[in-house]
Amino acid sequence: MAIPDYQSLMLPVLTAAAEGQIRVPAAAEMIADRLGLTEEEREEMLPSGKQRLFHNRVHWAKFYLTKAGLIESPKRGVFVASAAGRGLLDQKPTRIDLDTLKQIPLFSDYYSQFAKSGKNSDDIEVLVASSASEATPEEQIDAAYALLNTTLKIDLLTRVLEQSPSFFERLIVDLLVAMGYGGSHEDAARKLGKSGDGGIDGIIDEDRLGLDRIYVQAKRYGAGSVVGRPEVQGFVGSLVGLGANKGVFVTTSTFSKQALDYARALQQRVILIDGSRLTELMVEFGVGVRASRVIEVRRLDEDFFADEG
Structure with missing residues (x-):
C-alpha cells in the first residue's frame, strides 16, 4: 500500500498514544x-x-496533535494521549485531520499566534496552505529543492551545449580539479586537450604528486546523439596502447546500453559520465553554479529543556 500522508496518520498516532506512553520510533x-x-x-x-x-x-502528525492539546509529553522524548485526546477517541472518529483540529480552540489559537507576531495575511495564508497539504513541511522543502535542482541541471546542459569544444574541455578541467584531481589547476589545464594521442583528449594527475594518471576523453554531442560501444572501445584501445588502466569518458549526450555493459566488463577502470551525471557533478562541486539562497531549518532542542530534577 502507499504510505499514508501525515493527516491520515493522525488517528493512528493518537490511538497509539492512548495505549500508554510511547516514543516516536516505537509508535512508527x-x-x-x-x-x-x-x-x-x-x-x-x-x-x-x-x-x-x-x-x-508520524512526527508531523504528532506535532499537530500536540498543538491541538490531544497529545502531551510527560517527559522528554515520550508522548501520551491527553484527556482531550482520549475524549476525542471515545467519539470513535473514522478520521482525524486538520479540519478536525481546526474545531478545537487550542489549535485555532495556535494559528492566531502568527497574526499577533506581526506577519501579514499573505504569510498566514501560505502557512495554512502549507499545513493543509498532504505533504509534511520537509517533504515540501525536498520536493521544491528537487524541482529547482532538475531545472538547474537542464539549464546547465543547455548552456554547455551552446559553448565551444574548447570551453567544454576547460569545463572538464574545472570539474576534475574541484573533485580533487589534477594536482593544481594550471597543471591540469596544460595537459588536457594537448595530448593528441588517438582517442585521448587529455591527461589528469590523480593526485597532487602525480603518482598516477587518469586519461580523459571529452565529447560534446547534441542531446539526440548516443555514444556507442565503438567509441568507448576506441578509447579503451588508446588506454591499452599507453599502458594506462584508468580513464574517464565524458559526454554531454548519453551512452548506449552496449557501451555501458562493455565498460562494466573491462579490466581497466573506465568511468562513463553522460550529460545527466555531468550536470549532477557540476551542481555537487559548484562548477558553473553559485548559491542563490541558503535556508537553515532548525528544530527544537529537547535536551535544552530537559528536566534536570
Missing part, C-alpha cells in the same frame, strides 16, 4: 505493523536522504 513501528507496510515502505527515505519518510509523517 506499531503503526506500520497495523497498516501492513512493507520493509521497503518503512525504509523509504525523503528525497534529501536524511530521514525516513514514514517516520517524518
